[in-house]
Amino acid sequence: MLKIMLPTIMLLPTALLSPPKSLWSNTTMHSLLIALVSLQWLTPSYLPHKNLTTWAGIDQISSPLLALSCWLLPLMILASQNHLQHEPLSRKRLFITTIITVQPFIILAFSATELTLFYITFEATLIPTLILITRWGNQPERLSAGIYLLLYTLISSLPLLITILYLHSQTGTLLLPLLKLTPPPMLTNSWPTSLMTLALLLAFMVKAPLYGLHLWLPKAHVEAPIAGSMLLAALLLKLGGYGIMRTTLLMTHPNPLQYPFLTLALWGALMTSSVCLRQTDLKSLIAYSSVSHMGLVIAATMIQTHWSFSGAMILMISHGLTSSMLFCLANSNYERTHSRILLLTRGLQPILPLMTTWWLLANLTNMALPPTTNFMAEMTIMTSLFNWSPLTIILTGTATFLTASYTLFMFLVTQRGPLPNHITLIQNSTTREHTLMTLHIAPLLLLILKPELIA
Template identity: 55%
Template sequence: MLMITIPLLTLLVSAWLAPAKRLWEITTAQALIIAIASMTWFCVQGTLPSLNPYLFIDEISSPLVVLTCWLTAPTLLASQSKLSKQPIPRQRAYIFTIIMLQTTTLLAFMADNMMLFFIMFESTMIPTLIIITRWGAQKERMLAGTYLLFYTLFGSMALLTALLFFHETFGTLSMSLMKGAFMEYSSSTCMTTWWAACFVAFLVKMPLYGVHLWLPKAHVEAPIAGSMILAGTLLKLGGYGILRIGVMINDTFLTTATPLIVFALFGVLLSAILCSRQTDLKSLIAFSSVSHMGLVIAASMIKTEWSIAGAMILMISHGLISSALFCLANTSYERTNTRTLILLQGSQIILPLAAAWWLMAALLNMALPPSPNFIGEMSILASLFQWSNLTLLLTGVSIIFTTAYSLYLFWSSQREHLPSHIKFLPPVQTREHILLALHIIPALTLTLKPGLLF
């Protein structure tokens, strides 16, 4: 634990004390060191003993902790172009806010006590709101912040009430101790109500289709770092919470979850259809996240070995690929000052290397074999088919629309004729190639050994 804690504290200090001329280089280098050091957590077997009784790492949290550490450096790299033109105090505040957001996310993934998890779960909202409302590009960022605040608080009140009830009933909030206590209880009305209250906060965070309206607004208005962290790690807090609570709940609750699984699968289909109708690039990528997270919700509710493994793989691979797509969207936006797809077409003629990154990201996003997205989705689809044969119809149509919007994304942003208003686009910088490589290469590497994630 100290191997990560000390560099992380150093990084927080460096945001304020590093020399102004080397601020971005020093903080990015430190973030990369933390990411490389966190790789040792891939080898966790069982529960890793911790110096603190309130923090622990096991097989569920270790891949998500590594993902959080890994995405810190790319968020700093992606923000450098725009933020380096602002006053130094503002740059330092921006870097500090990003690091605080990643730190609270890390603590949420490592929390053993459910109340500590709740506090960290909610604490992530504060830096997220600051990033969106302070550094967002348009005036609608205040409305996006309001949506995020009220949707999150609505779900969190139910979770807090459930935790207080649980502590009153069982006398503990330790995840290590609560597993045995839960298994003794059957699916009574009181416990089913507790189960539903717990899941409301996580389903809003994922988000489940129907309570997803905050996500496209937040993505569209957030700066690049906000979009990358939202897609890469913050949505995974919801999946992590569902997996944690799912382990503690008796299998008799599975029948109660049937309507939620069916609704989640309908959400996958409807989100994929909505993606095919989007004209805004970031909005399309945001709706694709809703579609992918619907599969994770359904898989987490089924609670078979294949479904849990598929949910973990899909969460990690989606975190990398979705973050890469937002980086590519930002690359296009910085050169054209627009996110409208019809105004971005034909970019491949001027920026062929960027088009290659677009093609790889789009193919990975639509789960081309043998990508980690494909491995995760196939595991989920196999467990869904075993749960009910009728799910094949919904998932089959969803796959068709997922393929359609992924190809639409690539074709609309790269192919066709170059618009007449675009006369010159600056070439893609080495920094941007490194940024995209930090997303795509790990995703391709996980294809060789997906067992690292479960």
């Protein structure tokens, strides 16, 4: 654990003390080395925990998410380079420092075996994200987006803190391995139990986000800089799914709350897919597609079977890489056309043919085309939901159909059609952008060969 944590913390002096000319290359290379070392966490183990200490440990649920969070740090730095090229040096250093600060918190949140540490790190990720959105966002609405994010997260996490404190007073421990061995006394079927379960799940449902609690997400995505969008879509949403996985394991199985949550999640997947079909803003479209995919993850985690957990984990990793890549592509369009409106940025295929290839690959993985890991995940989730109740096939089937529809719509509108008259001069795609897309798509394609690493 420390062989990842210490180099990650040492990235801060690297960002603050590197000479101006080699600032980007030093931080990118350093974080890429950390990402490559973190891949050792994916090695399958027959033990329930690897590297178990009194405060942290890595198991099959956390190792794929830890590897994903380390992998995305160099990609965020790489994606932000063009966005910050005209900024003064002090602002560049501060930006990179802010991105790096999130990383240790995310690593600790995913590996914490003690609920208090998990709660503190879960909340601590909010501060750098808020700074990123409000300080480096694009539009004047970035402050209201930051307030939305803050209010939703803080209001939902206060009940979680109270529940954790109550749990400690009842059981005398907050260690997850011990809590699994000794079912807490509050897990008897009564209305206070349902209230506690609701409080435990609410913070994660907002973070995931569940349909109805998702209104902060499109605003935050649209206003955030590219690194903020990647961080939100690929990692912070996964904290919600991970938290639900961890807390549902502590609950008794016939949980009365699973019905409203499941209904909302599946209905949300359907509704947000429909919303995507009539979006005019490219980043907003990708943000709503994230809500749709995470709806399937929430539905899968609520039924608590091995198959559904496996499907939810594969979908979280696949979606993390896919949505991050889509945001990078949307950003590369925005940097050239200075607009995110779909009608004003259409017909780019003749001008940027190689970027069209990346768009096609990202869209095919987003619509879960076989044999991608997204397809494996969606099929596993749909099968386990169908096994739980055959009626769910109506909602999941329609949601899958709508996902394919809006993905094709997004690809056709951005790449095909007549070129708008106002686009006269456009900058060529760069090696940096192609490297960024390759580093996104390569893990997705390689995981097709060995999906059990993340299942």
